[in-house]
Amino acid sequence: MMKVQVVQNVLKANDAVAAANRRILGEAKLLALNLMSSPGSGKTTLLEKTIPMLGSACPSAVLVGDLQTTRDAERLSSIATDVVQINTGTGCHLSATQVAEALTGLDLGRLGFLFIENVGNMVCPADFDLGEHRKVVLLSVPEGDDKVAKYYTLFQRADIILLTKVELLSVLDFRIDRVQDDLAKLNTRAPFIQLSAKTGQGMDQWITWLHQQRAAVR
Ligand SMILES: Nc1nc2c(ncn2[C@@H]2O[C@H](COP(=O)(O)OP(=O)(O)OP(=O)(O)O)[C@@H](O)[C@H]2O)c(=O)[nH]1
Ligand SMILES: [Mg+2]
Incomplete structure (x- = not known):
C-alpha cells in the first residue's frame, strides 16, 4: 500500500511541473515534441536530418537525455540553435523537473521547435x-514487428508513430501489416509514417506534419 502511495506521489509531482512547462512553452508559441523509443532506433539521426529541413524561419533547440556522455549533444551542436544535454545518471527517463531546469537557459521566444530526445527506453x-x-x-525495423503490442503504453500515448530504417525492410523479416494490426487495436488517432533517415523516404511527410502541428498550437 505504501509503495503505491509513493509512486502516485512521484507521478503527481511530475505532472504539476509538466503543467507549468506546458504553460511556458505555450506562451513561447513554439512546438515542443517528446521523442521516445528504444536505444538506437534513430532519434538523434532523425533530428540531424529534420532540423535543416525545417527552414531558417523556424529555429530549433534540442534537449537530449542520456544516462551519461555528451555524444548526442555533440552530434547536434552544429545543427540546432541550442542543445542541452541532460545526463540522468541511472535514470531511465527524463522528468518534467529536468526539462524545466534546461528551459531556464534557453531563449524560447526565438524558437520554432523544441525537440526533447528522451532517454532510449520503451517503457x-x-x-x-x-x-x-x-x-x-x-520504432525501427531491426527491433522487430512484435514490439507495438508488447510495449503498448508508449504506442497508445503517441501522437505520431514513425517506423524508421525502412530501407532495411528488404533484408529483414519484418511484417508491416503486423505492426498496423496491433496499432489498429491501440491507437487509431496517430498518423503512421514509414521513414528512412538514410534514403530520405517519408521525410517530407514528417516535416509537413511538424509544420501543421506547430500551426495548430499557435
Ligand atoms: N540503416 C539505417 N540506419 C539508421 C537510420 N537512422 C539511424 N540509423 C543508424 O542507427 C544507429 C543509431 O542511431 P541514433 O540516431 O544514434 O539512435 P538513437 O535513437 O538516438 O539512440 P539513443 O540516443 O542511444 O537512444 C546509428 O548507427 C545510425 O546511423 C536509417 O534510416 N537507416
Ligand atoms: Mg540519441
Missing part, C-alpha cells in the same frame, strides 16, 4: 509527462 518515458505538445514514438 519508463511513457509515464512521465514533460509538458510537451506532442509525443513522437519511433
Whole structure:
C-alpha cells in the first residue's frame, strides 16, 4: 500500500511541473515534441536530418537525455540553435523537473521547435509527462514487428508513430501489416509514417506534419 502511495506521489509531482512547462512553452508559441523509443532506433539521426529541413524561419533547440556522455549533444551542436544535454545518471527517463531546469537557459521566444530526445527506453518515458505538445514514438525495423503490442503504453500515448530504417525492410523479416494490426487495436488517432533517415523516404511527410502541428498550437 505504501509503495503505491509513493509512486502516485512521484507521478503527481511530475505532472504539476509538466503543467507549468506546458504553460511556458505555450506562451513561447513554439512546438515542443517528446521523442521516445528504444536505444538506437534513430532519434538523434532523425533530428540531424529534420532540423535543416525545417527552414531558417523556424529555429530549433534540442534537449537530449542520456544516462551519461555528451555524444548526442555533440552530434547536434552544429545543427540546432541550442542543445542541452541532460545526463540522468541511472535514470531511465527524463522528468518534467529536468526539462524545466534546461528551459531556464534557453531563449524560447526565438524558437520554432523544441525537440526533447528522451532517454532510449520503451517503457519508463511513457509515464512521465514533460509538458510537451506532442509525443513522437519511433520504432525501427531491426527491433522487430512484435514490439507495438508488447510495449503498448508508449504506442497508445503517441501522437505520431514513425517506423524508421525502412530501407532495411528488404533484408529483414519484418511484417508491416503486423505492426498496423496491433496499432489498429491501440491507437487509431496517430498518423503512421514509414521513414528512412538514410534514403530520405517519408521525410517530407514528417516535416509537413511538424509544420501543421506547430500551426495548430499557435
Ligand atoms: N540503416 C539505417 N540506419 C539508421 C537510420 N537512422 C539511424 N540509423 C543508424 O542507427 C544507429 C543509431 O542511431 P541514433 O540516431 O544514434 O539512435 P538513437 O535513437 O538516438 O539512440 P539513443 O540516443 O542511444 O537512444 C546509428 O548507427 C545510425 O546511423 C536509417 O534510416 N537507416
Ligand atoms: Mg540519441
